[in-house]
Amino acid sequence: MDDAHAAEHHHPQLGFWRKYVFSTDHKIIGIQYLITAMAMAIVGGLLSMLMRYQLAWPTSLSPIMAKIFPVAFSGGIMEPGFYISLVTMHGTIMVFFLFTAVLTGGFGNFLIPLQIGARDMAFPFLNALSYWVFLLSCIVIFSALFVTSGAPMGGWTAYAPLSAVPQAAPGQATGMTLWITAIALFTASGLMGGLNYVTTILTMRTRGMSMMRLPLTQWSLLITAILGLLAFPVLLAAGILLLFDRMGGTSFFLPAGIIMNQMPLAGHAGGHPLLWQHLFWFFGHPEVYIVILPAMGMASDILSTFCRKPIFSYRMMVYSMVAIAALSFVVWGHHMFVSGMSPFLGSVFTLTTLLIAVPSAIKTFNWLGTVWGARIRFTAAGLFALGFVSLFVSGGISGIFLGTSAADIQLQDTYFIVAHFHLVMAIAPLFAAFGGLYFWFPKMFGRFMNETLGKLHFWLSFTGVYAVFFPMHVLGIGGQMRRIYDPTQYMFLVPQQPVNVFISIAAFILGASQLIFLFNFFGSIFGGRRVTEYNPWHATTLEWSVPSPPGHGNFGVELPTVHRWAFDFAVPGEKEDFIPQTVPATVQAKH
């Protein structure tokens, strides 16, 4: 700590590059993660707009698109292979490079030291390295869009054997190699980050900040980091095997007698394509909780602040997050119900999957208990946190259908799945992330985002996502396949086509309404209303006890001492309706 004190008072004035670019300050690294992930979100979002264009008007000629994309729209109609590349790149970018990065990399870096009362991460250099490796992985995956043989086409799940054979499809050559490289780099970056998060939260909490006084955001980030440290190495193992199959001539995922593009594939024998699915989903299911858990933690803290009430049942919130994390490692088979697994094994995975409904429901009822009877302050951040709860429930309920093997066999690989996972693991975390941005923006940049634009953004987004994703359940039950390029090819899907058109129009409006957010975010960095107080939202946690933005070293000469938990809102007999964590309990007794 003496070093940190010295740094606080005597650190030399750093130049622009050292201060804002090659920085080891966790706050700058957090913001770097946020902005990089936002750039990736714009790319991923634009890809989805192209997909929606194709799904609504699959056969109509478009000379304009042919001009913009001469190869992909040769003859004015989108090439099927290009569509599959869009699906693959959209999924990959959004799951890894937006959600995982923005929630753990962005908010994790910015908030962990500030909320636990530390001056920085345990290993600041490793932290910076983690960001730069992440940026490199973004560049690699982005470059996959521009290779002449095309972007990868294997889906974000990169199922073998298509991913293991470069000649399977044009995009499976260089494009797929870039995909594996990007994911390996991302894994390395994530492990460096996770190592920092766990070590920092465990060892660098300030005096009085016991584990059961941590804000829920911190608990969620700790559990998420542990999940990542256990899950990502398995993805790396699978990626190494895949790379050897592609480049070393091995046969881990390749059985004998494969025919690709009417050509028999010689030289491979014995491998098992399903092995990839097992390894991938052993990682993949924890991965979706790596995305949702920080969202849960942040939404809990934001909800409590704007409801002016303590979070309902703090301990159960912590325990249910631990339970969700533990269960996530024994449910991967529910992604593989149609892979020919034994029905008995299927029922075991059904049981473990449905068990997750218990802690998830506990959390949901606790959020409702927090909101119940509250005088809610409907700020943009609070609205997005409420929206998170709504979307989590809407997406979670369809999970009960899909986790049941008997129902899933019917719904597998239809738009019902697309609706489910978008709502529960993409849009819900996105709303929590928006909530987090509106909430912590004043702390990050010393200015407010515009509240009116924020609320407009919320209502357009909230109605937009329901308009886009709710009708997809209907399409799925009607039989529309996931990743289908042209639904009108099937007679039985033609009557549903107006729904596709409706979804696409809603998606374009939803996409356009995100421009309001971008304008608000970047405009407010330079022109937003200045924050004049440390604690504009009247919150309780430690980051609100320091200037906005906090200086180097976060806290003054002395690190803060914590005397209470993070949820002392509306304490009876108190003048103010909140008591920051730094206020000693003795003061409370005087009143």
Next chain:
Amino acid sequence: MPVLTEDRRDIITPPPVLPGHGGGGGSGDSRAFPVSKYQIALWIVLTTIVMLFAGLTSAYIVLRGVPAWQNIELPSMLWPNTVVLFLSSIAIEFSRRAVRKNHLQAMKTWLALSGILGLGFIGGQIAAWRQLVNAGVYLPSTLQSSFFYLLTGLHGLHLMGGIVALSFVFYRALSNRLTAFNHEPLKLCATYWHVMDALWIYLFLLLLLS
């Protein structure tokens, strides 16, 4: 940068602890976390390595059940290699014990011996690869040979990481910066080394008992 390590906690009085008051849950001084951040970081790294090899092990077990599985004859070099790595692990343990008694010269000798034995193991593994190649068994020959090269290669890479760390510790030892009260780098390195040793014995048994 001076670091308050676990070893130093015995001789340096910790800062005074303010009594905890009420609040939502628990009290007490959270800063008295019993393990140093370097130790936690090391155990996290080891956990990720174990998960990496656990993933590969599960793949190995799944594929061992397919009809096309063919066992290869493991190179005989693996036996002396195992002994060498085990001796290396013992040497680093002696070094760790020597520094605790402040026998600094013995610490350096054992440390050097451990490094040399570690390098000997890597050399031995390369010789084992040569044995296989001479027998006409290559990476894609059979599923087990693919696993053999992959597992030994990945283990070797991780061990080389350990040798880099060991060289760093040895450099500190030579410049007399490791003492009975301050030798956390050596302790961490020894832990990593033991786990790499155990990992090799595990991998060897996995390959042997197919």
